[in-house]
Amino acid sequence: xxxxxxxxxxxxxxxxxxxxxxxxxxxxxxxxxxxxxxxxxxxxxxxxxxxxxxxxxxxxxxxxxxxxxxxxxxxxxxxxxxxxxxxxxxxxxxxxxxxxxxxxxxxxxxxxxxxxxxxxxxxxxxxxxxxxxxxxxxxxxxxxxxxxxxxxxxxxxxxxxxxxxxxxxxxxxxxxxxxxxxxxxxxxxxxxxxxxxxxxxxxxxxxxxxxxxxxxxxxxxxxxxxxxxxxxxxxxxxxxxxxxxxxxxxxxxxxxxxxxxxxxxxxxxxxxxxxxxxxxxxxxxxxxxxxxxxxxxxxxxxxxxxxxxxxxxxxxxxxxxxxxxxxxxxxxxxxxxxxxxxxxxxxxxxxxxxxxxxxxxxxxxxxxxxxxxxxxxxxxxxxxxxxxxxxxxxxxxxxxxxxxxxxxxxxxxxxxxxxxxxxxxxxxxxxxxxxxxxxxxxxxxxxxxxxxxxxxxxxxxxxxxxxxxxxxxxxxxxxxxxxxxxxxxxxxxxxxxxxxxxxxxxxxxxxxxxxxxxxxxxxxxxxxxxxxxxxxxxxxxxxxxxxxxxxxxxxxxxxxxxxxxxxxxxxxxxxxxxxxxxxxxxxxxxxxxxxxxxxxxxxxxxxxxxxxxxxxxxxxxxxxxxxxxxxxxxxxxxxxxxxxxx
RNA sequence: GCUGUUGUAGCUCAGGGGUAGAGCACUUCCUUGGUAAGGAAGAGGUCGUGAGUUCAAUUCUCAUCAACAGCUCCA
Numbered sequence: 001x002x003x004x005x006x007x008x009x010x011x012x013x014x015x016x017x018x019x020x021x022x023x024x025x026x027x028x029x030x031x032x033x034x035x036x037x038x039x040x041x042x043x044x045x046x047x048x049x050x051x052x053x054x055x056x057x058x059x060x061x062x063x064x065x066x067x068x069x070x071x072x073x074x075x076x077x078x079x080x081x082x083x084x085x086x087x088x089x090x091x092x093x094x095x096x097x098x099x100x101x102x103x104x105x106x107x108x109x110x111x112x113x114x115x116x117x118x119x120x121x122x123x124x125x126x127x128x129x130x131x132x133x134x135x136x137x138x139x140x141x142x143x144x145x146x147x148x149x150x151x152x153x154x155x156x157x158x159x160x161x162x163x164x165x166x167x168x169x170x171x172x173x174x175x176x177x178x179x180x181x182x183x184x185x186x187x188x189x190x191x192x193x194x195x196x197x198x199x200x201x202x203x204x205x206x207x208x209x210x211x212x213x214x215x216x217x218x219x220x221x222x223x224x225x226x227x228x229x230x231x232x233x234x235x236x237x238x239x240x241x242x243x244x245x246x247x248x249x250x251x252x253x254x255x256x257x258x259x260x261x262x263x264x265x266x267x268x269x270x271x272x273x274x275x276x277x278x279x280x281x282x283x284x285x286x287x288x289x290x291x292x293x294x295x296x297x298x299x300x301x302x303x304x305x306x307x308x309x310x311x312x313x314x315x316x317x318x319x320x321x322x323x324x325x326x327x328x329x330x331x332x333x334x335x336x337x338x339x340x341x342x343x344x345x346x347x348x349x350x351x352x353x354x355x356x357x358x359x360x361x362x363x364x365x366x367x368x369x370x371x372x373x374x375x376x377x378x379x380x381x382x383x384x385x386x387x388x389x390x391x392x393x394x395x396x397x398x399x400x401x402x403x404x405x406x407x408x409x410x411x412x413x414x415x416x417x418x419x420x421x422x423x424x425x426x427x428x429x430x431x432x433x434x435x436x437x438x439x440x441x442x443x444x445x446x447x448x449x450x451x452x453x454x455x456x457x458x459x460x461x462x463x464x465x466x467x468x469x470x471x472x473x474x475x476x477x478x479x480x481x482x483x484x485x486x487x488x489x490x491x492x493x494x495x496x497x498x499x500x501x502x503x504x505x506x507x508x509x510x511x512x513x514x515x516x517x518x519x520x521x522x523x524x525x526x527x528x529x530x531x532x533x534x535x536x537x538x539x540x541x542x543x544x545x546x547x548x549x550x551x552x553x554x555x556x557x558x559x560x561x562x563x564x565x566x567x568x569x570x571x572x573x574x575x576x577x578x579x580x581x582x583x584x585x586x587x588x589x590x591x592x593x594x595x596x597x598x599x600x601x602x603x604x605x606x607x608x609x610x611x612x613x614x615x616x617x618x619x620x621x622x623x624x625x626x627x628x629x630x631x632x633x634x635x636x637x638x639x640x641x642x643x644x645x646x
Numbered sequence: 647g648c649u650g651u652u653g654u655a656g657c658u659c660a661g662g663g664g665u666a667g668a669g670c671a672c673u674u675c676c677u678u679g680g681u682a683a684g685g686a687a688g689a690g691g692u693c694g695u696g697a698g699u700u701c702a703a704u705u706c707u708c709a710u711c712a713a714c715a716g717c718u719c720c721a
């Protein structure tokens with residue numbers, strides 16, 4: 001007999017060799033019907049694997065992330081089975097589960113597959129799922145594994161097996177399909193009730209652009225049709241939040257082929273929104289001891305040779321522009337830090353002067369590959385809320401923590417709660433991508449890790465995500481469609497001070513090297529606005545929104561009163577507009593609602609007579625009448641406290 | 647940059663070998679209307695661009711540009 005400890009702490013006894021599924025059945029049949037996989041001693045395994053020693057056990061169902069992942073991974077196998085049935089000879093790459101759903105990379109040879117084919121494939125999957133095929137695990141020797149896939153002619157699997165250790169290779173078979181797989185899998189295909197294949201895309205074999213491009217089919221499955229319907233609704237809602245769509249509708253920004261790809265044009269409403277964000281940041285920075293600086297949009301090529309940017313990105317950047325006579329070369333600035341280093345150097349510094357915090361909304365230009373451009377989130381010209389802190393080594397941590405505080409203050413002020421703090425470190429294998437000594441990197445990494453820990457940040461570590469001159473603490477958020485973007489970033493840098501030979505005179509009257517902290521809480525204004533739009537679905541908080549109040553006279557008869565009200569609102573520094581068109585009130589309201597104007601004042605003869613305003617709140621409706629002063633007080637309160645829209 | 651899909655009016659989209667259509671927006675007139683679309687008339691497009699096939703191309707073919715999805719990249 002063995003002891004099984006359940007999540008609630010209860011310990012039950014079972015025969016050795018019992019499976020998680022057996023245990024589930026012993027608890028209740030209903031539970032057993034829902035079990036997708038099991039976590040035994042912290043490891044996710046098949047619910048049908050025998051347990052032979054005392055263990056802790058958690059039964060995984062659809063509500064567990066690992067349960068979903070197992071189901072989706074099994075769904076990838078089901079899709080592979082369907083593919084093989086419909087397209088004999090198809091070869092398979094990788095087929096993992098992802099955050100929502102799964103994909104499988106396949107090689108169809110000369111054939112192509114279209115969106116219409118996905119319907120057939122879905123139908124085949126449904127048909128196969130109904131056969132209740134069990135997912136059967138089998139341990140195989142490396143030789144046998146190679147033999148199987150060589151015979152089958154699947155070179156991708158052969159390549160994968162060649163890199164595996166003998167003795168650690170398993171196959172899973174369901175129905176007539178066998179795949180190389182570590183597992184785990186759901187007990188059988190009947191759990192997969194609703195299937196949606198979402199899209200087809202190309203993907204390089206093993207993610208390397210030098211390799212052959214395979215066809216990737218994405219899909220998602222659910223335990224019932226109801227959940228699939230909910231998912232479809234969710235996707236539709238997300239699409240409505242897309243900042244590219246809302247940016248157009250709300251007249252915030254536009255693009256022009258003639259101006260150039262990835263070069264956003266800010267329309268008046270968007271520009272004003274941007275300016276408000278800038279003033280907000282400037283105020284916060286002034287309070288935190290930052291000093292403003294302004295630098296030009298171009299800099300001598302030599303500047304970037306010194307910084308190392310030229311060597312690293314020179315050929316993948318906009319190429320230098322040169323003077324007509326002398327042929328001097330200048331680069332559009334891709335970074336503000338070299339300029340700021342030169343500002344630091346413009347006067348000798350004492351240890352008493354540090355830290356020096358130089359801030360600039362610096363517009364930078366980077367060549368991004370054509371296929372990378374994406375709305376405002378990935379552009380070729382953008383403005384960073386950049387600053388560089390030059391400090392003594394003993395000040396690094398304190399400064400770093402203050403910057404974290406600032407970033408968190410910004411996020412809080414804008415109601416951003418869903419973000420992750422990512423510690424971006426060097427690639428473990430390839431160190432050639434980075435400049436500077438190991439010692440400096442270790443110091444920088446340590447400063448970041450310690451500061452993040454001290455602030456109690458929830459962090460994830462990502463290797464290979466560091467900048468070439470130093471590690472970063474990146475604040476990541478997701479867009480409406482679940483794509484992850486880096487917003488704020490804080491970087492510790494021991495390398496640029498060396499390259500620029502930055503110095504200060506210490507208390508010992510000797511020259512010392514300062515440490516630099518690069519930081520941008522918004523990251524770029526473009527990306528930040530994009531994410532903000534999606535975050536609030538275009539319903540900006542009152543302090544940011546372009547038009548705060550729309551004054552709606554019911555007819556010409558109340559026009560004079562309405563104009564007076566609009567005038568008084570403007571005097572109170574409230575962004576008010578009047579809709580004096582010859583239209584019915586219903587239409588004016590509808591349009592203001594669709595434009596997501598937070599407040600509407602409906603003014604007719606009654607209000608004019610009583611000297612009050614009838615207030616309507618976007619999406620909420622009529623709030624009744626009140627004196628204008630009271631309404632102004634309401635608006636000011638909402639603005640001062642930076643309340644979110646709802 | 648790579649693979650795939652798409653490109654028709656300011657916007658959203660229909661159509662299809664014989665030189666184009668809807669809704670919204672816009673203009674004018676009528677209407678002075680009380681909390682999400684009042685009525686009528688009108689204006690607006692060489693169907694992304696360039697070639698080819700054809701008596702004839704916006705429609706078919708090719709190239710090119712751009713957008714979208716994914717991959718790769720991201721100081």
